[in-house]
Amino acid sequence: MKLKVYADRMSQPARAVILFLKLNGINYEEVRVDIAKHQHLTPEYAEINPMKQLPAIVDGRFKLFESHAILIYLACSFPGVADHWYPADVFKRSKIHSVLDWHHSNLRPGPVTIVRNTVLAPALGRPFNPEAAAEGEKFLSASLSKIESIWLKDNGRFLLGGNQPSIADLSLVCDIMQLELLDESDRDRLLDPYKKVQQWIENTRNATNPHFDEVHKILMKAKEKRHNQRLNGANNGWGGPEMKKTLLSKI
Amino acid sequence: MKLKVYADRMSQPSRAVIIFCKVNGIDYEEIKVLISKGQHLTSEFAEINPMKRLPAIVDGGFKLFESHAILIYLACVFPGVADHWYPADVAKRSRIHSVLDWHHSNLRRGADTYVSNATIAHVAGRPLTPQAAAETETLLLSSLSKLESFWLKDDGCFLLGGNQPSIADLSLVCEIMELEVLDEKDRARLLGPHKKVLQWIESTRNATNPHFDEVHQVLMKVKERLQYQRLKAAKSEGGSDMKKPLLSRM
Numbered sequence: 001m002k003l004k005v006y007a008d009r010m011s012q013p014a015r016a017v018i019l020f021l022k023l024n025g026i027n028y029e030e031v032r033v034d035i036a037k038h039q040h041l042t043p044e045y046a047e048i049n050p051m052k053q054l055p056a057i058v059d060g061r062f063k064l065f066e067s068h069a070i071l072i073y074l075a076c077s078f079p080g081v082a083d084h085w086y087p088a089d090v091f092k093r094s095k096i097h098s099v100l101d102w103h104h105s106n107l108r109p110g111p112v113t114i115v116r117n118t119v120l121a122p123a124l125g126r127p128f129n130p131e132a133a134a135e136g137e138k139f140l141s142a143s144l145s146k147i148e149s150i151w152l153k154d155n156g157r158f159l160l161g162g163n164q165p166s167i168a169d170l171s172l173v174c175d176i177m178q179l180e181l182l183d184e185s186d187r188d189r190l191l192d193p194y195k196k197v198q199q200w201i202e203n204t205r206n207a208t209n210p211h212f213d214e215v216h217k218i219l220m221k222a223k224e225k226r227h228n229q230r231l232n233g234a235n236n237g238w239g240g241p242e243m244k245k246t247l248l249s250k251i
Numbered sequence: 252m253k254l255k256v257y258a259d260r261m262s263q264p265s266r267a268v269i270i271f272c273k274v275n276g277i278d279y280e281e282i283k284v285l286i287s288k289g290q291h292l293t294s295e296f297a298e299i300n301p302m303k304r305l306p307a308i309v310d311g312g313f314k315l316f317e318s319h320a321i322l323i324y325l326a327c328v329f330p331g332v333a334d335h336w337y338p339a340d341v342a343k344r345s346r347i348h349s350v351l352d353w354h355h356s357n358l359r360r361g362a363d364t365y366v367s368n369a370t371i372a373h374v375a376g377r378p379l380t381p382q383a384a385a386e387t388e389t390l391l392l393s394s395l396s397k398l399e400s401f402w403l404k405d406d407g408c409f410l411l412g413g414n415q416p417s418i419a420d421l422s423l424v425c426e427i428m429e430l431e432v433l434d435e436k437d438r439a440r441l442l443g444p445h446k447k448v449l450q451w452i453e454s455t456r457n458a459t460n461p462h463f464d465e466v467h468q469v470l471m472k473v474k475e476r477l478q479y480q481r482l483k484a485a486k487s488e489g490g491s492d493m494k495k496p497l498l499s500r501m
Contacts, residue, residue, distance in 0.1 A: 050401050051353065062342055069348035076341050090327050091313055097320035102302065104355035150301050 003028040004058040006048055008035045009218045012111070013067030014055040016174040020071055020167065022211040024081045036123050068100045071167040084164035095160050099151060099168040103175070107147065110140030111178040119181045119226060137190065144194045147172070152196040157203040165207050173204040177216060180223045183230070254279040255309040257299055259286045260469040263359075264318030265306040267425040271322055271418065273462040275332045319351045322418040335415035346411050350402060350419040358398070358426055361391030366429050369437070373477065376484075388441070395445050398423070403447040408454040416458050424455040428467055431474045434481060 005021065005028050007014035021028050033039045033054055040052050049056040049065040056065040059077070064070055075086035087093050113136030117129040147159075154161025158169045176197075179187045191198055205212045213220075256272065256279050258265035272279045284290045284305055291303050300307040300316040307316040310328070315321055326337035338344050365387045372379045379387075398410075405412025409420045427448070430438050442449060456463045 051397070064345055064349060066349045066352035068352050069345050072348055073341065073345040090324065094315055094320050094324040097323055098315060098317045101317035101319050101351075101355070104352065105360070108356075146302065 001060055004031055005029070006031045006033050006045070006054060006056040006058075008033055008040070008054050009215060010035060010222070011054045012108075012175045012178050013171065015177070015215050015219075016167075016170045017055045017057070017067055017070050017074075019170055019174070019208060019211055019215050020074060020085070022215070023208055024074070024078065024085070026074060026078050026081075067171065068103075068167070071171065075167060082164075084162065085167050087166070092160075096166050096168045099159055100171060103168075103172055107140075107143045107172055107175055110136055110143050111175055112136075114140065115178055115181050140190060141193075144191070144197055147200075148194045148196050152200055157207075158200065165204055169200070169204045170208070173201055176201060177219060180216075180219055181226065184227075252311050255282055256280070257282045257284050257296070257305060257307045257309075259284055259291070259305050260466060261286060261473065262305045263363075263425045263429050264422065266428070266466050266470075267418075267421045268306045268308070268318055268321050268325075270425070270459055270462050270466050271325060271336070271421055273466070274459050275325070275329065275336070277325060277329050277332075318422060319354075319418070322422065326418060333415075335413065336418055338417070343411075347417050347419045350410055351422060353397075354419075354423055354426070357390065358394040358423055361388075361394045362426050362429055365391045365441075366432060369433055373480075391441065395441065395448055398451075399445045399447050403451055408458075409451065416455055420451070420455045421459070424452050427452060428470060431467075431470055432477055435478065 003021075003026065005014075005017060007018055007030055009015055009018065018030065020026075033045055035054065039045060040054055046052055048058060048063060051065060053065065055067055055070060056063065057070050057073075059073075064073055072086060075081050086096065114133050116124055116126060117133040117136065121128050151159045156162045158165050159172065160166070160168070162169070176191075179190060182190075254272075254277065256265075256268060258269055258281055260266055260269065260283075269281065271277075284296055286305065290296060291305055297303055299309060299314060302316060304316060306318055306321060307314065308321050308324075310324075315324055323337055326332050337347065368379055368383065368387045402410045407414045409416050410423065411417070411419070413420070427442075430441065433441075
């Protein structure tokens with residue numbers, strides 16, 4: 001029975017898992033669970049993951065959720081996965097665990113908070129909340145600063161001085177990609193101070209293309225749609241000039 | 252060179268690591284880094300952990316931080332650690348990763364936020380408004396509820412239906428123990444409805460005693476001191492204001 005992956009490619013951790021599968025030639029069936037349509041909240045999906053979050057996998061009868069746990073499971077269970085994704089060496093592996101753990105309470109909340117209080121608010125049935133978004137920005141900047149100065153301090157192209165990507169690079173870069181949904185100028189403003197971070201994102205993208213771009217297509221389409229709507233000057237609730245003014249005024 | 256563990260026993264993840272070392276007879280040196288005195292913010296400690304958080308370990312030349320990463324490292328590297336702490340079986344191990352990951356954004360965030368807010372309120376002599384208290388307790392209550400209905404749904408004494416504790420039990424129970432510093436009635440209100448959770452805390456305590464109690468001594472002393480302050484505040488004139496907003500939500 002083929003591995004099933006329950007995912008929505010608008011979800012950062014779901015993208016990390018799908019990308020890993022494609023890169024490693026793992027045979028799988030992608031079952032789309034559309035968050036915007038609340039499909040993750042159905043009782044059917046609760047049978048797969050009672051926490052009602054994405055991604056989740058079913059491998060034979062084995063069910064698993066939480067993207068880091070899934071990435072580790074896939075790296076350990078499927079033959080032919082190169083060592084650099086999740087090294088056998090206990091020291092290298094422990095450092096990867098350290099980044100992945102740090103990620104939960106540090107990088108991950110940043111883009112999520114900004115995006116869900118601004119551009120994705122209407123889709124999520126939430127009000128715009130520029131104050132919460134501004135808090136999210138501060139939080140994100142602190143995390144990007146730590147990635148720049150700590151996780152990327154060594155001379156490799158990837159986190160922890162690696163010259164090849166690990167599951168930690170996939171997970172964290174997919175989270176940062178969520179910022180593509182913001183206005184180009186906001187995204188640039190947030191990332192601009194962090195040169196190593198920008199280079200690392202590009203390195204990860206190059207090391208994992210064409211799959212990286214393919215998996216991020218839906219996100220980029222959403223970005224394009226927003227951009228066109230702004231050009232047309234529509235105040236469509238995605239955050240037009242008023243939203244931009246409020247965010248900029250917080251700098 | 253002995254393993255060094257940088258810890259503050261008031262820190263939930265520090266306690267989990269220390270209990271694990273003691274229970275497994277791992278030889279280590281505990282280096283106290285007191286959060287209340289800002290010792291985790293010094294440049295000396297930043298050499299150990301640039302994130303300035305606890306716990307952290309140094310094993311020979313190898314430095315590591317994040318308690319889950321540390322627990323896994325210790326389980327893999329030190330001989331004689333029984334398999335139930337971090338099973339070799341990939342499926343069992345993956346489920347433990349799943350709980351540990353879930354923990355960060357759920358129980359840990361919920362309990363930590365609730366206790367921080369309640370403590371700040373206590374120290375400031377300014378109780379939480381019912382609305383603020385309700386907001387901070389939502390995540391904690393939902394996490395306790397998920398523990399009760401999902402992580403403890405199977406028949407074992409421990410998480411995921413285990414009959415022996417894993418590093419996940421240690422990590423999560425140490426987190427819940429932080430609730431000991433709350434007003435007794437508040438703690439009873441939060442935990443009381445969750446019978447399996449209460450039983451599981453007791454099972455974990457029994458499986459890891461006398462080390463569990465010994466490592467929690469610092470916390471229990473703080474609990475005692477806070478209880479005394481609350482009683483004193485309640486007895487003195489106008490002091491009953493502290494208790495009112497918390498009690499009024501029962």
